Amino acid sequence: MYQFNFHKADNLSTAVELFNAFDEPMYIAGGHTLIPTMKQRLSAPSDVIDLAKIPDLDAITLAGDTLQIGAMATHAKVAASSLVQGHCSALATLAEGIGDRQVRHRGTIGGSLANNDPAADYPAAVLGLGAQIVTDRRTITADTFFKAMFETTLEPDEIIQTIHFPQVDQAVYLKFPNPASRYAMVGVMLTRTAGEARIAITGAAASVFRAAAFEEALTADFSLPAIDAVTLPAETLNADMHASAEYRAHLCKVLIKRGVNALSS
Amino acid sequence: METIELKINGRKRTLHCLPNATLVEVLRDQLHLTGTHIGCDTTQCGACTIHVDGDAVKACTVLAVRSDGSEITTIEGLAENEASHPMQKAFKACHGLQCGFCTPGMIMSAVDLVNKGCAVDPAAIREGLSGNICRCTGYQNIVAAVLQGASEMQEQSS
Numbered sequence: 001m002y003q004f005n006f007h008k009a010d011n012l013s014t015a016v017e018l019f020n021a022f023d024e025p026m027y028i029a030g031g032h033t034l035i036p037t038m039k040q041r042l043s044a045p046s047d048v049i050d051l052a053k054i055p056d057l058d059a060i061t062l063a064g065d066t067l068q069i070g071a072m073a074t075h076a077k078v079a080a081s082s083l084v085q086g087h088c089s090a091l092a093t094l095a096e097g098i099g100d101r102q103v104r105h106r107g108t109i110g111g112s113l114a115n116n117d118p119a120a121d122y123p124a125a126v127l128g129l130g131a132q133i134v135t136d137r138r139t140i141t142a143d144t145f146f147k148a149m150f151e152t153t154l155e156p157d158e159i160i161q162t163i164h165f166p167q168v169d170q171a172v173y174l175k176f177p178n179p180a181s182r183y184a185m186v187g188v189m190l191t192r193t194a195g196e197a198r199i200a201i202t203g204a205a206a207s208v209f210r211a212a213a214f215e216e217a218l219t220a221d222f223s224l225p226a227i228d229a230v231t232l233p234a235e236t237l238n239a240d241m242h243a244s245a246e247y248r249a250h251l252c253k254v255l256i257k258r259g260v261n262a263l264s265s
Numbered sequence: 266m267e268t269i270e271l272k273i274n275g276r277k278r279t280l281h282c283l284p285n286a287t288l289v290e291v292l293r294d295q296l297h298l299t300g301t302h303i304g305c306d307t308t309q310c311g312a313c314t315i316h317v318d319g320d321a322v323k324a325c326t327v328l329a330v331r332s333d334g335s336e337i338t339t340i341e342g343l344a345e346n347e348a349s350h351p352m353q354k355a356f357k358a359c360h361g362l363q364c365g366f367c368t369p370g371m372i373m374s375a376v377d378l379v380n381k382g383c384a385v386d387p388a389a390i391r392e393g394l395s396g397n398i399c400r401c402t403g404y405q406n407i408v409a410a411v412l413q414g415a416s417e418m419q420e421q422s423s
Contacts, residue, residue: 006267006284006330028331035287035326036308048284050331076320100396101374102311105320106327182395 001035002044008053012136012159015049019157022047027159029072029111032103051159058108060084065167067091071110071160075099078109088129090171090189094121097175099182110160113145116152116207118238119183121175123208128189128200129171132164139164149206168193172262174255176203178242185243186251190259197222199256204237204248214256224260227253269333273298274342282329289313289324292339300340300369304398311397314370314377315339321377323396340369343376351421352376352414361410363401371397375411376418384415 005022009015019025026045028034029052037043051057051072058072060081067087069078078084079096098104098112098121112122113133126133126142133140136159145152154160168191175187184203191198197218199211217226232252237245266281273296282291292298292315304312306325313324316338343350352372355361362368371394378384378393390411391404399407 001285001287003283003285006328028328031328031331032308032326035328038285039306048328052331100311101377101393102314102321102323102396103308105317105322 001038002041004038004045005047006050007047008050010053010055012054012161015051015054015159016136016157018047018049025049025157027051027114029114030074030106030108031111032099032107033111033115033117057110057161062087067165067167068162069109069165070162071113072108073110075104075107075109075112076101079104088165088168088171090173090191091125091129091165094125094173094175094187094189097121097173097177097182109163113163114152114154114160116146116150117183118149118206118208119178119185119187119203121173121184121187121202124184124187124189124200124202125165125173126163126200127208127210128173128191128198129165129168130191130193130198131166133160134162134164135160143210146207151207166193168198170263172259174259174262176251176255186248186255188252188255188259190256190263192222192263195219195222199259201252204232204252206238211252211256214253218260222260222264224257227256227260267330267333269330271332271334272336274338280329284328284330286329287325288315288317288327288329288332288337291329292324292337298339298341302366302369304366304370309396309398310367310370311374311394312367312370314373314397316373316377319380321374338373340373343372350376351417352379352411355414355417356407356410359406359410359413361403361407363399363403367397367399367401371399371407375414378411379415379418384411387412390415 024046057070059070061068075095075098085092131142171191173189176185186204187202189200197215202208213230232249234245234249237248239245302312304310308326315324374397
């Protein structure tokens with residue numbers, strides 16, 4: 001790891017001011033992507049700005065029907081939260097399945113979203129549940145937040161503050177983890193609200209995406225026969241040493257079917 | 266140089282470190298607490314697992330400077346009055362180690378699992394230890410050791 005200067009921010013505006021004062025700054029949340037990347041010298045910030053001391057940035061609250069999760073909430077905290085379990089147990093299950101225990105004690109929801117790893121779990125939750133990302137300056141809907149592999153619509157100095165999850169009628173998250181890394185080879189968040197099906201898929205392509213053809217078919221008729229003829233084109237999916245694009249396309253459909261079964265029973 | 270204050274194994278320490286020093290480097294190189302091992306150094310193997318403010322974490326992936334004000338327990342801090350911790354005894358009794366390199370991390374993860382009430386059965390223990398890799402692949406005895414250590418820890422606390 002190259003040398004850098006370290007700064008602690010005690011509020012959001014100080015963090016942004018610090019960020020804009022340096023040449024190659026970087027915020028640090030849980031650090032479980034940033035530190036390994038810095039060790040490999042793939043990232044070499046001149047200045048690292050710590051967000052951990054900003055008060056209440058990890059709070060989990062319920063405001064009416066909206067679950068609000070602070071960006072610095074760790075995966076372990078989200079998984080164990082009775083508010084999360086009560087509002088959307090699929091979200092708690094998803095958090096419980098990220099990485100391993102030690103990683104879940106440090107990694108954060110805000111860090112995961114800002115990083116937008118193509119195989120991360122949280123992007124599927126945010127997109128599938130139709131969440132809103134509240135930053136230090138605006139609110140971004142999930143549908144416009146994720147741009148491309150490791151890219152979001154966040155400005156370089158913008159900080160995620162909270163993620164707002166609306167109430168959905170039903171939700172299930174199904175993941176086919178890579179057995180070694182526990183990252184999603186394919187992860188599917190399937191939700192239903194007032195009959196409308198919404199499906200977000202992570203791990204399969206360069207960035208999380210919605211499976212529009214499946215959503216349409218399941219909104220019209222929430223049953224397995226309704227999606228019998230629907231397929232996901234493999235052309236745009238990832239192929240690597242772990243799985244071919246065709247295999248990932250197949251896994252997507254299998255997991256969607258399991259999700260339909262889970263929500264129908 | 267940054268100055269940090271930590272409570273390590275019950276003792277307050279003031280340390281000076283560079284911002285890019287990881288917690289495991291400071292523990293081993295400055296405090297000579299070499300029971301915490303560096304295995305993969307890439308957040309995978311769990312040999313460097315310690316407890317920070319009551320949670321098991323991988324010390325290779327924590328900047329020491331961010332641990333200012335934390336309470337840390339390493340494998341050296343488990344034994345009380347030179348008597349091995351029940352989990353350490355169970356690993357010995359069940360032959361839960363072969364080469365022993367992964368063992369400090371395994372034990373720190375296992376104690377965290379029991380403290381959080383998650384070491385309920387072999388399947389939960391296997392899942393709970395998924396962040397710790399044993400390259401001797403002696404997992405059967407490790408799981409047996411954690412089960413025995415868990416029941417001994419519960420007996421001791423009741």
